[in-house]
Amino acid sequence: MYEYTDRKNRTLADRIDDAAERRPAPHGSEQDRATAQALLADMLQAAAKHSITLDALDMVTDLPGGCYRAVTRSSDLGARINTAAERRPTHGDTERDKAAATALLADMLQAAAKHGITLDTFDWVADLPSTCYRAVARHRELADRINDVSERRRTPSTEEEKAAATALLADMLQAAAQHGINLDALDWVTDLPGGCLAAVTSKLRTRAVQWATAS
Numbered sequence: 001m002y003e004y005t006d007r008k009n010r011t012l013a014d015r016i017d018d019a020a021e022r023r024p025a026p027h028g029s030e031q032d033r034a035t036a037q038a039l040l041a042d043m044l045q046a047a048a049k050h051s052i053t054l055d056a057l058d059m060v061t062d063l064p065g066g067c068y069r070a071v072t073r074s075s076d077l078g079a080r081i082n083t084a085a086e087r088r089p090t091h092g093d094t095e096r097d098k099a100a101a102t103a104l105l106a107d108m109l110q111a112a113a114k115h116g117i118t119l120d121t122f123d124w125v126a127d128l129p130s131t132c133y134r135a136v137a138r139h140r141e142l143a144d145r146i147n148d149v150s151e152r153r154r155t156p157s158t159e160e161e162k163a164a165a166t167a168l169l170a171d172m173l174q175a176a177a178q179h180g181i182n183l184d185a186l187d188w189v190t191d192l193p194g195g196c197l198a199a200v201t202s203k204l205r206t207r208a209v210q211w212a213t214a215s
Helices: 012-021 030-048 054-058 063-072 077-086 094-111 119-125 130-137 140-154 159-177 183-187 192-214
Strands: none
Touching: 030 054, 030 063, 054 063, 063 119, 063 159, 063 183, 077 094, 077 130, 094 119, 130 159, 140 159, 140 192, 159 192
């Protein structure tokens, strides 16, 4: 294996260990570190043919970190889903959502494999783990969908407004179901939960102003 010691007298194994320790929640194993070290060594050996060393690369990129992330990022689908979940606010049954998203991701990748497409391929064009997590999480209770909308608004909604919006959303979806339309279909074309909350908020606050004027 290609051997190299950088200008700070660190070996390739040291550099990979450093990269592993910089990860917020390391999921990598000792085998992952060994694989990343071998990958780094081979890449540096190729670079050496162009008179490029790790010291030179350190000036422009974190190659050890990149090697370690490349090895570990797709080794555990559950870890990829956990990472996606950590980027979203926590609502509902997160553990159930993560388990469902991991299963969805696994099934989608199994289907993609028939076409020669892997998670590494997807990573170039889309964040499939996050997409799976969001797709699962958005199927939560209607109240959670209304809460999500409320948190995106500059002015927080009251509990009364959110309860009224949830009831309105439920009734509108019941009417839509008679036409074979569900919330998933509506999500492609409009933000119905957001519309319900906005309509209710406007109605209740207008009523509050009228009562205040009348009194």
